[in-house]
Amino acid sequence: MLSINNLxxxxxxxxxxENANLHIKPKDKIGLIGANGTGKSTLLRLLTGEYQxxxxxxxxxxxxxxxxxxxxxxSYQTEDSILLVAMQAFERENHLQRQxxxxxxxxxxxxxxxxxxxxxxxQEEFDALGGYTIQSRAEEILExxxxxxxxxxxxxxxxxxxxxxxxxxxxxxxQRPALLLLDExxxxxxxxxxxxxxxxxxxxxxxxxxxxHDRQFLDNTVTTIVEVSGQKLNAxxxxxxxxxxxxxxxxxxxxxxxxxxxxxIRQTERFIxxxxxxxxxxxxxxxxxxxxxxxxxxxxxxxxxxxxxxxFTFGQHPxxxxxxLEDVSKAYGEKKILQxxxxxxxxGDKIALIGANGKGKSTLLRxxxxxxxxxxxxxxxxNVRSTxxxxxxxxxxxxxxxxxxxxxxxxxxxxxxxxxxxxGCFLFSNEEVFKKIKVLSGGEKSRVALAKTLLSExxxLLLDExxxxxxxxxxxILIQALQQYEGSYVVISHDRxxxxxxxxxxxxxxxxxxxxxxxxxDEYEVWKAERxxxxxxxxxxxxxxxxxxxxxxxxxxxxxxPSVGEEEKKERQKSLKKANQQLExxxxxxxELETRQKGAETQLADPRVYNDPAALKQAETHYKQISxxxxxxxxxxxxxxxxxxxxxxxxNDQ
Numbered sequence: 001m002l003s004i005n006n007l008x009x010x011x012x013x014x015x016x017x018e019n020a021n022l023h024i025k026p027k028d029k030i031g032l033i034g035a036n037g038t039g040k041s042t043l044l045r046l047l048t049g050e051y052q053x054x055x056x057x058x059x060x061x062x063x064x065x066x067x068x069x070x071x072x073x074x075s076y077q078t079e080d081s082i083l084l085v086a087m088q089a090f091e092r093e094n095h096l097q098r099q100x101x102x103x104x105x106x107x108x109x110x111x112x113x114x115x116x117x118x119x120x121x122x123q124e125e126f127d128a129l130g131g132y133t134i135q136s137r138a139e140e141i142l143e144x145x146x147x148x149x150x151x152x153x154x155x156x157x158x159x160x161x162x163x164x165x166x167x168x169x170x171x172x173x174x175q176r177p178a179l180l181l182l183d184e185x186x187x188x189x190x191x192x193x194x195x196x197x198x199x200x201x202x203x204x205x206x207x208x209x210x211x212x213h214d215r216q217f218l219d220n221t222v223t224t225i226v227e228v229s230g231q232k233l234n235a236x237x238x239x240x241x242x243x244x245x246x247x248x249x250x251x252x253x254x255x256x257x258x259x260x261x262x263x264x265i266r267q268t269e270r271f272i273x274x275x276x277x278x279x280x281x282x283x284x285x286x287x288x289x290x291x292x293x294x295x296x297x298x299x300x301x302x303x304x305x306x307x308x309x310x311x312f313t314f315g316q317h318p319x320x321x322x323x324x325l326e327d328v329s330k331a332y333g334e335k336k337i338l339q340x341x342x343x344x345x346x347x348g349d350k351i352a353l354i355g356a357n358g359k360g361k362s363t364l365l366r367x368x369x370x371x372x373x374x375x376x377x378x379x380x381x382x383n384v385r386s387t388x389x390x391x392x393x394x395x396x397x398x399x400x401x402x403x404x405x406x407x408x409x410x411x412x413x414x415x416x417x418x419x420x421x422x423x424g425c426f427l428f429s430n431e432e433v434f435k436k437i438k439v440l441s442g443g444e445k446s447r448v449a450l451a452k453t454l455l456s457e458x459x460x461l462l463l464d465e466x467x468x469x470x471x472x473x474x475x476x477i478l479i480q481a482l483q484q485y486e487g488s489y490v491v492i493s494h495d496r497x498x499x500x501x502x503x504x505x506x507x508x509x510x511x512x513x514x515x516x517x518x519x520x521x522d523e524y525e526v527w528k529a530e531r532x533x534x535x536x537x538x539x540x541x542x543x544x545x546x547x548x549x550x551x552x553x554x555x556x557x558x559x560x561x562p563s564v565g566e567e568e569k570k571e572r573q574k575s576l577k578k579a580n581q582q583l584e585x586x587x588x589x590x591x592e593l594e595t596r597q598k599g600a601e602t603q604l605a606d607p608r609v610y611n612d613p614a615a616l617k618q619a620e621t622h623y624k625q626i627s628x629x630x631x632x633x634x635x636x637x638x639x640x641x642x643x644x645x646x647x648x649x650x651x652n653d654q
Contacts, residue, residue: 001026001207002047002179004233009039009046016042018231020056024179028207031218031240034228034470036443040211043228044068045109045183047209067177069185073441082167083152086138089174096122099199109419134174137370143169144196145189146163146357162188162357173200182210186217191359191494213472215240215497258298268292303307308558314457319382319587320347322460322488322640323368325514326573328364328376328608337363339512340376344648345460347381350520352503353489354515357377359509361492362390368490369462376409379580380572382587387458389466389524391431396449399438403428403448406437410452419455426477442469453480468500496521542594563652583640586633593630609642 007020016039024030045051060066080087087094103119121264126132142152145166160287172180186194193612195219201208201221209226212218218240220226223242225236236243268440280601330337337360345351345368348643351359366372369388370380397406407419414422426447434462435446435570439636446469453461455548467475475498482489482502490507499506499521506517506524517524600623 003059004058006056007053010054015231020233022233024207026207029222030209030224030226031222032209032226036441038228040228054644065177066179067172068181069169069172071182077157079155081153082156085156085167086170089171091132093134096126109131132637141173145170146193178206180208186214192356214495215247217237225234258300261298314459316383318347318384318459322384324379326377328374330374337513341514343514349488350504351501351507353492353507355508365462365464382584384460386460387453387456387488388462389453390464397437401437402434404433410455422451443474446470447474452653459487463491465492467495572650579647583644586637586640590633597626
């Protein structure tokens with residue numbers, strides 16, 4: 001269907017491709033991967049004809065139509081509804097519809113046999129093309145991508161870039177080209193929409209090339225991985241997981257071949273150097289020189305699996321509770337986000353906030369950060385120091401600063417060598433640290449912004465889509481950094497691979513309530529599937545929400561807990577608030593005593609104290625008093641913490 005032969009393409013003197021080859025067959029599902037800047041998006045533009053190769057050929061069959069989803073489509077705006085924009089995919093059907101309408105209009109004034117014949121021909125072709133179903137097909141795809149029925153009549157201009165990209169994706173899918181090119185299609189999709197696109201791709205009859213950094217998306221959709229590396233297109237017959245295993249084997253073989261060849265080269269060079277001056281060995285020396293010149297060199301293996309080894313520290317350790325949200329409600333006009341919702345974040349929580357777009361995830365993150373007005377109470381724990389990362393942090397970078405200068409302005413007391421070490425953890429080495437922010441790619445800016453976030457010495461992080469614009473290598477670095485991070489965090493992400501490696505709790509918003517699954521993302525996925533099957537079975541048995549069943553029977557099947565009166569509920573909330581205040585006060589006193597205890601320890605370690613018996617006795621007495629007070633407070637803290645747990649349990653059980 002399409003063939004790339006001996007392709008070469010250059011940006012100035014830099015070669016993106018040299019002697020690259022690839023053959024695409026009908027129904028191929030190809031995942032195109034590689035580090036940022038290796039030329040993945042450029043290859044897609046070469047396939048569409050937007051760029052022309054410097055050498056080699058790209059040939060395609062006459063019936064190979066190409067559809068291309070790229071980030072440039074974000075700028076497209078119109079007052080047309082999103083349904084009409086998506087239906088622009090049906091060019092021939094729309095043209096026939098206009099002709100049919102025109103003929104019908106003419107027939108109202110002048111009914112003639114030739115008009116009837118023309119109308120019949122037009123309607124037959126329109127029907128054969130499925131013209132009467134184009135609106136329902138467009139609606140199905142748009143709703144699959146997350147739009148509601150009400151949204152379909154809204155103008156495209158009223159939507160953000162991410163939602164406009166979904167409309168462009170819907171239009172492209174409706175066109176059903178022979179070859180579909182998708183450049184980072186999951187960047188602007190939530191989890192339900194990603195899963196829908198996965199199912200659609202799996203049933204798509206044409207060929208697909210998708211550029212994506214979402215490993216699970218690639219695992220679920222493609223049957224071939226093509227890696228852009230060393231100016232070549234290296235194909236692996238399998239999904240991403242197969243590619244990882246196969247590449248490891250190829251790398252091992254290549255490393256062995258490289259080392260063997262290097263040993264042979266060193267041996268040959270030693271022979272040449274040893275016998276170069278001997279006339280009797282001249283022919284043999286010359287033969288070996290020519291053999292080295294003719295040698296097809298094996299490339300050394302480049303390790304793509306960078307390792308982060310940096311301890312992200314913070315000066316103050318927080319108390320047991322990071323943050324409480326009590327009876328929180330939030331709405332924008334008539335659009336409700338949360339209603340009377342409760343949540344607690346504890347020290348050591350690594351929370352992933354997931355779910356469909358529009359449910360209020362970013363709003364909730366701003367509520368946690370304290371930048372959003374709410375009804376209810378937000379209470380921050382003792383010694384909590386937080387920092388917020390979102391995509392606008394990229395815009396806050398100073399374009400004329402070097403990366404090193406940008407980190408110096410983060411406010412930490414680290415030396416230049418320490419800062420260079422941190423940048424090295426994020427794959428910026430040697431002189432690269434002096435590159436200006438303005439010349440960096442989107443992924444590189446994200447890495448700098450993330451380094452600044454982790455450098456802040458905050459013990460509580462809020463991360464909104466941190467993997468956007470990161471390639472797989474950079475995502476791997478971020479995963480390692482967060483795994484080594486000793487504080488707590490809440491992260492919003494639609495990257496399932498990322499979430500499964502960094503979260504120990506899952507939060508989601510359902511029925512305007514913040515709900516929690518106390519486990520990893522993989523465990524949550526199993527639980528969600530089991531829950532869906534159970535709900536389906538209940539609906540089949542007429543048990544879902546009790547529709548069609550008498551109230552008495554429902555109460556026998558699932559007796560309700562006795563409701564708690566409003567007065568008692570308020571009393572419990574007051575008791576919980578009082579217990580939390582007592583807990584926080586105790587935490588603050590413990591912090592003060594710990595500081596005093598360290599001072600007493602420093603005094604006891606002073607050699608001058610040991611030369612003065614009276615001073616030594618006084619220092620020991622002082623240390624014992626503090627230690628005794630600290631033990632008493634810690635016992636009080638345990639009681640207060642237990643009281644908080646009991647009151648929270650009573651409130652949750654009501």
